[in-house]
Amino acid sequence: MSKLIPAHMLDRAARRFQLLSEPLRLQILNLLMNSYELSVMELVEATGQQQANISKHLALLANEKILARRKEGVKVYYRLDDPSIHGICTLVCGQLDSLERVSG
DSSP states (O other), X not given: OOOOOOHHHHHHHHHHHHHTTOHHHHHHHHHHHTXXXXXXXXXXXXXXXXXXXXXXXXXXXXXXXXXXXXXXTTXXXXXXXXXXXXXXXXXXXXXXXXXXXXXX
C-alpha cells in the first residue's frame, strides 16, 4: 500500500496540472522540449500567436519554475527548467495514443 500524499503537495500538484491544462502552454512546452532554448519572438513565430499572449503564458510557466529565462540584450530566451515536464507529457500522450489505437 502506498503512502498518502500530503495535502500541501496535492495543492502544488493541482496548480501544476492547472498550468498544463492550457493547449497553448503545452504547445510552447512541446517546442521547448525540441529545442534547448527559444526566444519570445521565435515562439511567437512558431505558434502564430501575439507576443503579449505568448509572454503572458511564458511568465506563468516561469513563475512556477517550469521554465527558466535569460535576457540577452533586448531578447529574452526560455528553456525548460523542470525535467519532469517531458516525462509527464510523454506519459499522457503515450496513454492517449494507446487509447486511440484500441478504440480506432
